[in-house]
Amino acid sequence: xxxxxLYTGVIESLKEFEERVEMADTWDEIEADEYKEMLxxxxxDYTSYSDPxxxxxxxxxxxxNVVEK
Numbered sequence: 001x002x003x004x005x006l007y008t009g010v011i012e013s014l015k016e017f018e019e020r021v022e023m024a025d026t027w028d029e030i031e032a033d034e035y036k037e038m039l040x041x042x043x044x045d046y047t048s049y050s051d052p053x054x055x056x057x058x059x060x061x062x063x064x065n066v067v068e069k
Contacts (some may be wrong), residue, residue, distance in 0.1 A: 001061060001062060002065065003065050003066075004042055004043060004062065004066045004067070005068070005069040006041065006068070007068070008068055010041055011068060013038075013041075014041060014063055014066065015063070017030075017034070021056070027052045032046070035055075038059070039055070039059060042062035042066065043062065044059060044062055
């Protein structure tokens with residue numbers, strides 16, 4: 001997966017989002033619009049996923065490839 005360059009504030013927001021999702025009991029505790037927005041930052045398309053576990057694995061992999069701009 002390619003490196004994704006983002007500003008520090010965006011990276012911090014993505015990491016906070018990751019923590020909130022990991023702490024949530026169910027996927028729907030987080031609004032779909034927020035998933036969509038956060039996935040867009042790491043160049044993923046929320047609407048292309050039917051399996052939330054696959055989406056989350058892809059998000060975490062993409063997040064591990066984020067570098068500061």
